[in-house]
Amino acid sequence: MKKSDAVQLIFQPLLQQRGDSVWQPQREQGLAFAPTNIALCKYWGKRDEQLNLPMTSSLSVAIPEKGSMTHLTLHDQPDDIVVLNGDELAADTQFVQRIKAYLDLFRLEQSWRLRIDIQLNIPVAAGVASSACGFASLISALNDMFAWQLSMRDLSILARLGSGSAARSLWAGFVEWHAGVQADGMDSYAEPLKFEWSELNLGILLVTEKEKSISSREAMQHTVDSSLLYANWPRKVARDMVIFRQALQAKNFSLLGGTAESNALTMHATMLSSWPPICYFLPETIAAMHQVWQLRKEGLELYFTQDAGPNLKLLFVEKNKEKVLGAFPKLEVSKLFVE
Amino acid sequence: MKKSDAVQLIFQPLLQQRGDSVWQPQREQGLAFAPTNIALCKYWGKRDEQLNLPMTSSLSVAIPEKGSMTHLTLHDQPDDIVVLNGDELAADTQFVQRIKAYLDLFRLEQSWRLRIDIQLNIPVAAGVASSACGFASLISALNDMFAWQLSMRDLSILARLGSGSAARSLWAGFVEWHAGVQADGMDSYAEPLKFEWSELNLGILLVTEKEKSISSREAMQHTVDSSLLYANWPRKVARDMVIFRQALQAKNFSLLGGTAESNALTMHATMLSSWPPICYFLPETIAAMHQVWQLRKEGLELYFTQDAGPNLKLLFVEKNKEKVLGAFPKLEVSKLFVE
Numbered sequence: 269m270k271k272s273d274a275v276q277l278i279f280q281p282l283l284q285q286r287g288d289s290v291w292q293p294q295r296e297q298g299l300a301f302a303p304t305n306i307a308l309c310k311y312w313g314k315r316d317e318q319l320n321l322p323m324t325s326s327l328s329v330a331i332p333e334k335g336s337m338t339h340l341t342l343h344d345q346p347d348d349i350v351v352l353n354g355d356e357l358a359a360d361t362q363f364v365q366r367i368k369a370y371l372d373l374f375r376l377e378q379s380w381r382l383r384i385d386i387q388l389n390i391p392v393a394a395g396v397a398s399s400a401c402g403f404a405s406l407i408s409a410l411n412d413m414f415a416w417q418l419s420m421r422d423l424s425i426l427a428r429l430g431s432g433s434a435a436r437s438l439w440a441g442f443v444e445w446h447a448g449v450q451a452d453g454m455d456s457y458a459e460p461l462k463f464e465w466s467e468l469n470l471g472i473l474l475v476t477e478k479e480k481s482i483s484s485r486e487a488m489q490h491t492v493d494s495s496l497l498y499a500n501w502p503r504k505v506a507r508d509m510v511i512f513r514q515a516l517q518a519k520n521f522s523l524l525g526g527t528a529e530s531n532a533l534t535m536h537a538t539m540l541s542s543w544p545p546i547c548y549f550l551p552e553t554i555a556a557m558h559q560v561w562q563l564r565k566e567g568l569e570l571y572f573t574q575d576a577g578p579n580l581k582l583l584f585v586e587k588n589k590e591k592v593l594g595a596f597p598k599l600e601v602s603k604l605f606v607e
Numbered sequence: 608m609k610k611s612d613a614v615q616l617i618f619q620p621l622l623q624q625r626g627d628s629v630w631q632p633q634r635e636q637g638l639a640f641a642p643t644n645i646a647l648c649k650y651w652g653k654r655d656e657q658l659n660l661p662m663t664s665s666l667s668v669a670i671p672e673k674g675s676m677t678h679l680t681l682h683d684q685p686d687d688i689v690v691l692n693g694d695e696l697a698a699d700t701q702f703v704q705r706i707k708a709y710l711d712l713f714r715l716e717q718s719w720r721l722r723i724d725i726q727l728n729i730p731v732a733a734g735v736a737s738s739a740c741g742f743a744s745l746i747s748a749l750n751d752m753f754a755w756q757l758s759m760r761d762l763s764i765l766a767r768l769g770s771g772s773a774a775r776s777l778w779a780g781f782v783e784w785h786a787g788v789q790a791d792g793m794d795s796y797a798e799p800l801k802f803e804w805s806e807l808n809l810g811i812l813l814v815t816e817k818e819k820s821i822s823s824r825e826a827m828q829h830t831v832d833s834s835l836l837y838a839n840w841p842r843k844v845a846r847d848m849v850i851f852r853q854a855l856q857a858k859n860f861s862l863l864g865g866t867a868e869s870n871a872l873t874m875h876a877t878m879l880s881s882w883p884p885i886c887y888f889l890p891e892t893i894a895a896m897h898q899v900w901q902l903r904k905e906g907l908e909l910y911f912t913q914d915a916g917p918n919l920k921l922l923f924v925e926k927n928k929e930k931v932l933g934a935f936p937k938l939e940v941s942k943l944f945v946e
Contacts, residue, residue, distance in 0.1 A: 495873075496839050496842055496843045496846070496873070497836040497839050497840075497843070497873060497876055497877070497880075499839055500835050500836050500838055500839055501836075503835055504835045504836070504880070507835070526882065529884070530880070530882045530884065533879045533880060533884050534834075534835070534836060534879070534880040536876075536879060537836055537875075537876035537877065537879040537880040538836070538876065540872045540873070540875060540876040540879070541836075541843070541869070541872060541873040541876040543865065543869045544900075545868070545869065545872050545900075547893070547896065547897070547900075549888065549893050550893065550897075551890035551891065551893045551894045551897075552890070553893070554886070554888050554889065554890045554892070554893050555890045557886065558886070558889075558890075561883075561884075561886075
């Protein structure tokens with residue numbers, strides 16, 4: 269199934285109500301913020317590349333104050349313009365091409381063109397889920413501009429068509445993205461989980477702001493195609509998802525942190541076993557991991573997770589914040605739940 | 608089955624011929640050298656912990672001039688003495704305990720005691736197979752001292768009882784250790800392969816000489832017990848063993864090197880996915896890996912393998928030696944086949 273067919277499925281009811289005005293902006297502007305999300309149980313591997321349908325479910329937590337603010341403005345230029353943090357991007361960059369292809373899904377024969385102003389307060393393409401919150405805020409801003417009033421479930425499905433993990437970037441707090449089983453992906457959407465955990469802190473440890481050498485999109489496909497170990501990844505996720513729910517229910521931080529760390533390391537393990545190998549570890553990444561393990565050995569409850577990039581995200585509880593900052597002075601700490 | 612029962616099986620024919628004199632030294636001294644071996648297809652995981660029976664077959668190449676020279680001398684002290692590179696080791700060290708337990712397999716009620724002089728020209732317990740060549744040279748020296756005249760197959764089985772990969776350390780060149788299927792391990796022994804490859808070079812890149820934090824013995828058991836990815840390791844080995852034979856047959860260096868690197872990374876991947884995780888990578892290990900990948904991207908045919916320790920072994924052919932040494936000036940290069 270093509271992305272445009274999935275879009276048609278979502279808009280069918282709305283088209284019956286509103287007809288072709290669905291594809292016409294109802295306002296001059298659209299605005300939305302979406303928080304970045306950090307997967308505790310990773311999304312790694314697709315069952316459908318076209319629709320970004322995942323092999324497994326996944327679970328994330330949002331960083332409420334970090335993410336993407338997207339501001340759309342109708343303009344009468346012949347082409348869309350993408351402005352990232354104040355700088356207009358060249359039309360031939362991959363990022364701009366991706367956004368335009370995404371807008372085309374809703375443009376059909378219509379001739380509207382947009383200025384897309386994106387304010388990101390996280391590094392681009394360094395494994396901090398910039399494309400996830402980017403596409404989540406883009407679809408939300410479109411929803412605003414076109415006055416679609418779509419349900420969160422529909423927005424999640426549409427966000428997924430832009431970037432898989434964008435499906436999870438529409439809420440604060442813990443979010444679960446259901447893998448689903450349908451070929452059209454209508455059961456593959458995310459939902460917020462009712463667990464709150466005000467003591468929880470997450471620190472981003474940037475070991476580099478350089479763009480990663482291989483996109484997560486390519487890395488996961490290459491892994492699925494060439495790693496013999498990947499076959500057991502779905503079993504790992506199935507087990508971890510059960511444990512995550514137990515950990516959230518019981519507010520068992522060691523269980524949550526340990527399962528997140530193990531899940532991330534197992535994802536990177538599948539990459540190392542692909543050929544040619546993919547290794548997002550930099551020397552600084554490994555040094556930080558050993559430091560975390562040493563601190564844990566000394567009794568500090570500290571765990572990490574790592575996405576498709578060299579940076580680590582550290583998980584700890586409020587009462588250990590000073591100790592963690594003592595060990596990692598440059599850590600960018602965020603509270604995950606506002607009290 | 609106990610180790611002593613396996614020893615009995617091996618010595619049955621000899622006992623019928625020679626009776627109890629089998630357990631008595633026939634000479635005052637015994638001497639043997641065994642080369643260290645570097646696995647291209649790793650031994651990782653046991654089907655029998657007692658007898659060091661492996662889950663899978665494995666394949667190694669020896670470094671002919673690096674290894675262990677063991678010199679045994681009968682003495683009239685009340686206890687064995689182990690001297691490593693000239694220094695007498697304390698009786699309570701793990702290494703000495705392991706050697707004495709091994710000697711006990713052949714000592715039965717006899718009261719002989721030995722001075723065991725081991726000259727190792729590789730670092731101890733840093734993932735350069737010191738215990739493999741150590742036990743291989745020890746059993747060979749015992750064979751000499753007791754005039755057993757055992758077959759190489761029997762020596763390989765007996766060496767395995769000391770340390771799994773010691774089974775492979777009795778020959779120069781390429782060696783295959785057959786996993787075997789029998790519970791008594793009598794079909795789990797190594798054999799030399801007839802392939803020669805005089806252009807082949809191996810360089811040891813020592814990033815540290817420190818002893819590793821966890822022994823390979825413990826690491827492999829922990830991995831088998833706790834990594835969900837380990838289940839597919841035997842499939843990986845089965846495939847790689849076929850490819851290694853093709854590569855050796857065709858003298859296809861890229862195929863040999865690439866398969867060795869992928870096999871090693873996959874072994875380390877299983878460790879990363881165990882819990883608590885095992886990570887033999889140091890920052891320097893990862894830096895060297897990235898350097899190898901960069902050089903390969905630039906056209907240099909260079910591959911690495913890594914054992915249960917932070918050091919890398921680089922594989923390349925003679926004509927690229929100068930370039931490789933240019934990139935890694937401290938590399939200890941060995942030719943693997945003497946012309």
